[in-house]
Structures are given as C-alpha cells and as structure tokens.
Amino acid sequence: MGLLRHIHRLNAADPSAAHRFVVDGQTMGLIHDAFAAHLAFYTKVFAIDDRQVRFVSGLNSSEARTGALAEVGHDLARRGLIGRLRGEIYPAKNAFHDPAAFYLDRTLVSYLGLRAYGVHVNGFVATPDGPWLWLARRAPDRLVEPDKLDNMVAGGQPAHLSLRDNLIKECAEEADVPESLARAARPVSTVTYHMETTTGHKPDCMFCYDLEVPENFIPRPQDGEVASFALVPARQALEMVRTTDAFKFNVTLVVIDFALRHGLIDPDVDPSFEALAAGLRAGDQPFT
Amino acid sequence: MGLLRHIHRLNAADPSAAHRFVVDGQTMGLIHDAFAAHLAFYTKVFAIDDRQVRFVSGLNSSEARTGALAEVGHDLARRGLIGRLRGEIYPAKNAFHDPAAFYLDRTLVSYLGLRAYGVHVNGFVATPDGPWLWLARRAPDRLVEPDKLDNMVAGGQPAHLSLRDNLIKECAEEADVPESLARAARPVSTVTYHMETTTGHKPDCMFCYDLEVPENFIPRPQDGEVASFALVPARQALEMVRTTDAFKFNVTLVVIDFALRHGLIDPDVDPSFEALAAGLRAGDQPFT
Numbered sequence: 283m284g285l286l287r288h289i290h291r292l293n294a295a296d297p298s299a300a301h302r303f304v305v306d307g308q309t310m311g312l313i314h315d316a317f318a319a320h321l322a323f324y325t326k327v328f329a330i331d332d333r334q335v336r337f338v339s340g341l342n343s344s345e346a347r348t349g350a351l352a353e354v355g356h357d358l359a360r361r362g363l364i365g366r367l368r369g370e371i372y373p374a375k376n377a378f379h380d381p382a383a384f385y386l387d388r389t390l391v392s393y394l395g396l397r398a399y400g401v402h403v404n405g406f407v408a409t410p411d412g413p414w415l416w417l418a419r420r421a422p423d424r425l426v427e428p429d430k431l432d433n434m435v436a437g438g439q440p441a442h443l444s445l446r447d448n449l450i451k452e453c454a455e456e457a458d459v460p461e462s463l464a465r466a467a468r469p470v471s472t473v474t475y476h477m478e479t480t481t482g483h484k485p486d487c488m489f490c491y492d493l494e495v496p497e498n499f500i501p502r503p504q505d506g507e508v509a510s511f512a513l514v515p516a517r518q519a520l521e522m523v524r525t526t527d528a529f530k531f532n533v534t535l536v537v538i539d540f541a542l543r544h545g546l547i548d549p550d551v552d553p554s555f556e557a558l559a560a561g562l563r564a565g566d567q568p569f570t
Numbered sequence: 571m572g573l574l575r576h577i578h579r580l581n582a583a584d585p586s587a588a589h590r591f592v593v594d595g596q597t598m599g600l601i602h603d604a605f606a607a608h609l610a611f612y613t614k615v616f617a618i619d620d621r622q623v624r625f626v627s628g629l630n631s632s633e634a635r636t637g638a639l640a641e642v643g644h645d646l647a648r649r650g651l652i653g654r655l656r657g658e659i660y661p662a663k664n665a666f667h668d669p670a671a672f673y674l675d676r677t678l679v680s681y682l683g684l685r686a687y688g689v690h691v692n693g694f695v696a697t698p699d700g701p702w703l704w705l706a707r708r709a710p711d712r713l714v715e716p717d718k719l720d721n722m723v724a725g726g727q728p729a730h731l732s733l734r735d736n737l738i739k740e741c742a743e744e745a746d747v748p749e750s751l752a753r754a755a756r757p758v759s760t761v762t763y764h765m766e767t768t769t770g771h772k773p774d775c776m777f778c779y780d781l782e783v784p785e786n787f788i789p790r791p792q793d794g795e796v797a798s799f800a801l802v803p804a805r806q807a808l809e810m811v812r813t814t815d816a817f818k819f820n821v822t823l824v825v826i827d828f829a830l831r832h833g834l835i836d837p838d839v840d841p842s843f844e845a846l847a848a849g850l851r852a853g854d855q856p857f858t
Contacts, residue, residue, distance in 0.1 A: 379841035444838045468833025472847040487844065489837055543831055545756025549777055550732045553667035556775065559760040559851065566848035 283525050286554045288534040289561035292475035295483055302334045303394055305347075305383045310376055312395035312483040320363050324354050347384035355387050364481075365389050365425075372398060373441040378487070385441055395483030398438060401449045402536045403467055403491045405434030405457070405501065406516065413516045413544055415537070416501055418456070418508040420530065427530040431522070434493070434501055434511065435459065436533070445469070445489050456508055457501035459493075467493040470543060473535045474565035485565055490536055492543075517546055535562055571813050574842045576822040577849035580763035583771055590622045591682055593635075593671045598664055600683035600771040608651050612642050635672035643675050652769075653677050653713075660686060661729040666775070673729055683771030686726060689737045690824045691755055691779045693722030693745070693789065694804065701804045701832055703825070704789055706744070706796040708818065718818040719810070721825075722781070722789055722799070723747065733757070733777055744796055745789035747781075755781040758831060761823045762853035773853050778824055780831075805834055823850055 301318040303311035313321070313335055321328045321335060327350045329336045341347050358364045367389050373382030374396050391398050405416035416434040420427055437452035439445065449467055453459035470492050476485040495501075501511045514522075520541040523534045539562050541547055542555070549555035589606040591599035601609070606623055609616045615638045617624050629635050646652045655677050661670030662684050679686050693704035704722040708715055725740035727733065737755055741747035758780050764773040783789075789799045802810075808829040811822045827850050829835055830843070837843035 378837065378844050446836075446838050469835065469837050469843070470831050470833055472837075472844055474848070492833070543758050545758055545780070547757065548734075549666065549757050549760075550734050555757070556666050556760055560762070560854035563848050563851050 284554065285520075285524050285538055285552075286557055286561065288523065288531075288538065289475075289558065289564060292477045292532060292535060293561070293564045295476045295478040295485075297483075300333075300395065300483065301330070303396070304334050304336050305374070308376065310374060310383060310394075310396055312485075313393070314395075314482050317363075317393050317482060320358065321354075324357075327351070327354055344382055344384050348386070351384060351386045351390065355390050359389075364393055370438065371441045372396075372438070378489075382441065388438060388440075392479060392482045392484050395485065397485045397487060400436060400438045400486065400488045401445055401452065401491065402433045402473075402488045402533070403435040403449060403453065403493050404536065404540045405459075405493050405495050406540075407497055407513065408494055411515070412546065413540075414513050415516045415519050415540070416457075416495065416511055416513050417519060418501075418503075419510045419512070421503075421506055421509045424507065429509075430530040430533075431519075431528050432508070432530050432533050433536055436488075436536075439489070449491060453493075455505045456503070457511065458504050459495075459499075459501060463495065463499070464493070467491040471539055471562075473532075473539050473562050475532065475535060476565040477531075486532065487565070488532065488536060490539060492540070516541055516544060520546055538562065572842065573808075573812050573826055573840075574845055574849065576811065576819075576826065577763075577846065577852060580765045580820060580823060581849070581852045583764045583766040583773075585771075588621075588683065588771060589618070591684070592622050592624050593662070596664065598662055598671060598682075598684055600773075601681065602683075602770050605651075605681050605770060608646065609642075612645075615639070615642055632670055632672050636674070639672060639674045639678065643678050647677075652681055658726065659729045660684075660726070666777075670729065676726060676728070680767060680770045680772050683773065685773045685775060688724060688726050688774065688776045689733055689740065689779065690721045690761075690776045690821070691723040691737060691741065691781050692824065692828045693747075693781050693783050694828075695785055695801065696782055699803070700834065701828075702801050703804045703807050703828070704745075704783070704799055704801050705807060706789075706791075707798050707800070709791075709794055709797045712795065715818040717797075718821075719816050720796070720818050720821050724776075724821070724824075727777070737779060741781075743793045744791070745799070746792050747783075747787075747789060751783065751787070752781070755779040759827055759850075761820075761827050761850050763820065763823060764853040765819075774820065775853070776820065776824060778827060780828070804829055804832060808834055826850065 300312040302309045367387045370388040374384050406413040418432040422428045435453050435456050450464045453464035471490045473488045523537050588600040590597045655675045658676040662672050694701040706720040710716045723741050723744050738752045741752035759778045761776045811825050
C-alpha cells in the first residue's frame with residue numbers, strides 16, 4: 283500500500299503496443315492494435331499503415347472529420363464494437379487552448395486514446411485542525427467505478443463550455459451548489475496521468491479547483507450520479523487513499539494533490555513527497 | 571514577455587553536449603566536456619572514456635569518494651579552475667531520501683552537474699483581496715544575482731540537516747523570523763528545473779513552503795544576504811515576473827507556483843496555465 287502506487291497504476295500505459303493516431307502531422311492519440319483493425323474497415327475515413335492511423339487525405343477540415351467520425355461512431359456502436367454513445371461532444375486537442383482538430387462523442391475518446399480534460403472540485407471546510415473534505419459516494423448504478431468515493435464535484439470537460447461554466451453546471455447538477463458559491467472556486471493545479479484500459483489509452487488532464495464552503499453548507503445529490511456525501515478530515519481522506527481502494531481511480535491523485543498543497547504531507551517524514559509532486563504531472567507529455 | 575519564458579529559460583539544458591557522471595551504474599550528473607578534460611588530470615580519482623566520467627574502481631565507498639573529491643576540489647580551486655570553495659557540504663543523490671553516494675563542497679555541485687535541493691519560503695499575509703508576498707531584495711555584493719528580488723527566505727539544502735531545520739535556520743539568518751513562526755511554514759510543492767550555466771548543469775529541486783505571517787510581522791535582514799524587504803500584492807509580484815527580469819532566475823518559478831496554487835491564474839483566461847503547471851516540474855527527470 284502507499285500513495286505512490288496510485289501514481290504508478292495510473293501511469294502504466296505501454297505506448298509501444300499501440301497504433302499512433304496522427305492528425306496534421308501530430309500524434310494525438312494511441313489506439314489498441316485490435317481496435318485499429320476495426321477502424322481499417324472504414325476505408326473512406328481512415329488510412330492505416332506503418333502502425334499509424336490517419337484520416338484519408340480528403341478529410342482535412344474539422345467539420346469533415348467530425349461528420350465522418352459521427353457516422354463511424356454510430357456504425358461501431360450498432361455493431362457492438364464500442365459502448366453506447368453518450369451524446370456528449372468532446373474536442374480533440376493536445377493542449378486545452380489549442381483549436382479542436384475535430385469533435386467526437388465522449389465514448390470514442392478512449393478508443394482513439396485522445397487527451398481528455400475534466401474539472402474536479404475539492405469542496406472543503408477550513409477548521410483550526412486543518413481542512414475537511416466533502417466527499418461524494420458514487421451511485422451504485424454508475425458505469426464507471428460504482429460505489430467509489432469521488433470529489434464533491436467532478437465532470438468531464440465537453441466542447442463549447444469554459445472550465446468555469448462547466449464547473450458551475452456540474453456543481454449545480456451533482457451537489458446542489460448555488461452559482462454564487464461555485465464562483466468562489468479557485469483554480470489551483472492540474473493533475474495529469476496516462477493510463478491504459480481495456481478499451482484504449484487515457485492520457486487525461488484534470489483541472490483542479492479548491493472551493494471553501496461555509497460550515498453550514500451541505501451538498502445534496504441532484505442528478506443521480508452521487509448516492510450520498512460525507513465530510514471527513516482531509517488527513518483521514520489521505521489515509522484512506524494510502525491504505526484502501528475506496529476512491530475512484532483518478533480521484534486518488536486529486537486528493538493527494540490537495541493534501542500536498544495544503545501541507546498535509548511532510549517531505550522530512552514521507553520519503554515519497556518528491557516523487558508524488560513529480561508524479562501528479564506524470565502524464566504531461568504522453569506522446570513523446 | 572510572459573510567464574512561460576521563465577520555464578523555457580530554466581529548462582534549456584542540452585544534455586547531449588556533456589559527459590555523463592556515472593556512479594554505481596546510475597547517471598548522477600552532467601559535466602561540460604571542457605571541465606571533464608580538467609578532471610582527466612586526476613587519474614587516481616576519475617576514469618573517463620566514452621564521454622562518461624566514473625570514479626576509479628578503488629573508490630567505491632561514500633567515505634573514500636568524499637575524501638578524494640575534497641582533495642580534487644582544493645586542487646582545482648588552487649589552480650583557479652573553479653570558484654572558491656564555500657565550506658558548505660552537499661550530498662550527491664538523485665532523490666532527496668536516497669543515501670548520499672558521496673559528499674562534496676557546494677561549489678563543485680554545478681561543475682559536476684549534480685542535483686541540488688533548496689528550500690524556498692513564500693512569506694505571505696492573507697488579506698480579503700488575496701495574498702500579499704514578502705519579497706527580499708538580494709544584497710548588491712552577492713555573487714549570484716545581486717540586487718534581484720528573492721523569496722522572503724530561501725537557501726540551499728546542505729547535508730545533515732532536515733528540510734525543516736534548514737528552513738528554521740535560514741528564516742532566522744535571513745529574515746529574523748522567530749522559530750515559533752517558522753515552524754508554522756507548510757510544505758506545499760516542489761519546483762524542478764534543469765538549466766545550464768557557464769560552469770555546468772543545474773538540475774535542481776526546490777522544496778516550497780508557504781508561511782502565513784501576521785500583519786504586524788516585519789522581516790529584517792540579518793546576515794548580509796538581503797538588502798531589504800518589501801510587501802507586495804502577490805498579483806503584482808506575478809505581473810513583475812511576467813513583464814520584467816527583476817527576480818532571481820529560479821525565484822520566478824516559485825512565484826508562479828505560489829500564484830497558481832492560490833488561484834491567481836485562471837485557466838479560462840490564461841492559455842499558459844496548463845503548460846505552466848506542467849513546466850514547474852519540467853526538471854523532474856533530468857537524466858533520462
């Protein structure tokens with residue numbers, strides 16, 4: 283057990299065993315060889331050789347690629363080769379402020395191994411004994427990590443919303459946080475990782491926000507994502523990350539980042555401090 | 571101008587134009603080719619071939635290496651090939667909690683391109699309009715970066731002291747901070763970089779601490795390192811980092827890290843947020 287195991291687990295991807303997804307000369311994703319074989323079926327959309335997947339030469343605008351991928355997505359879903367489409371549109375880009383090379387349904391993102399962004403909100407109460415964190419328990423019917431502990435609010439970053447507007451939306455939907463309070467959230471870090479799942483690569487970047495909430499504020503589940511909320515000392519949350527697998531896989535890193543920034547890990551005492559600080563951004567350059 | 575230029579400037583090292591310093595099979599440093607030629611003079615200490623510098627096979631203990639290097643250091647200083655020895659003993663290691671492979675005078679560290687550690691203390695006053703930072707102006711007679719702005723307290727990390735004890739010592743020496751207050755400093759991050767200077771490589775790691783001080787606390791210069799102190803809004807300090815070269819080279823990164831952690835950079839507004847968060851740890855793995 284220990285904190286570093288989460289860093290290692292979330293950065294165990296093996297880029298050598300994958301097709302590169304190359305767009306405009308830039309590697310944007312990593313695709314499992316087996317899935318690349320499915321993509322080879324769509325010869326009017328993809329050109330595949332030398333373990334690289336590219337759009338065919340006619341598809342050189344964001345609009346054309348987006349349209350072609352939408353058709354491919356529907357067909358893959360119909361044939362049962364990917365999970366059901368979610369209707370959430372994500373942009374394909376290697377840096378958050380880059381223009382989108384194209385747009386695609388959220389479900390396709392991990393099959394193509396594209397970088398995805400999310401917002402995570404550490405809702406906390408300041409006390410004389412240090413911060414307490416509001417943790418969400420994910421609903422038992424969630425597709426991903428049911429029943430696991432989560433940040434008070436977290437969500438993927440869809441296209442056409444600012445991070446702040448997405449945060450305000452997710453705050454309202456998941457925890458009944460009023461907009462006036464959500465606006466007080468402060469951007470404080472990014473946490474990046476590059477993991478591999480059964481579907482593909484996941485080189486993700488989470489924008490983390492700290493939101494100090496009043497002692498009398500109580501988050502309430504709204505949209506079915508969260509079963510319940512609990513307020514625990516941040517030190518206790520960190521110990522749970524260290525010694526259990528009670529947290530959603532990537533939320534472990536957000537809790538470690540919070541604990542580190544708030545002085546709850548002492549580099550004189552915990553020999554992993556240096557490796558943790560480095561490891562929280564281990565996914566910064568997934569494709570080099 | 572801009573914030574990212576500091577990240578780029580402090581990570582512009584070119585490891586390909588250097589000898590590797592290999593100890594116990596591990597690359598621990600990078601040595602300019604010209605300086606490696608000087609080391610070749612000490613055939614009883616160093617074996618050099620294939621652009622690698624190693625200790626000769628007889629020198630396989632920390633004690634034996636430390637003794638041999640002390641003699642080499644004195645001889646190099648006597649011959650005018652390095653600056654004067656400082657009498658501060660640094661450990662050679664690639665991670666803070668590793669055992670020291672050997673010890674050496676601080677002056678030799680950059681010629682051998684070893685990783686060095688330091689502690690930097692962000693002394694700040696919390697106000698309703700955000701944090702204000704106490705900045706030091708370095709004395710005009712300093713060898714390194716005279717007259718430049720510095721953190722309230724900062725110092726290299728010598729051997730045989732904990733980070734906390736070094737912080738308390740530097741707080742007293744540089745800014746007359748009482749031990750009771752210095753103990754309230756919270757470890758919050760590391761900032762790493764890998765730069766090159768005229769003497770050699772500098773793959774450094776700074777342990778950063780935030781120290782909230784009372785409004786009526788005023789730091790006072792003690793040991794001649796600091797000429798004066800000034801209290802400025804952290805936002806203003808960040809703007810000075812962005813638009814001027816008033817800060818000591820590596821303090822720029824510590825101020826950016828402070829501003830980022832305290833919510834003073836908005837990722838919706840500043841497109842460099844993501845690259846800054848990644849770049850503040852760009853020196854994590856200097857030798858791979």
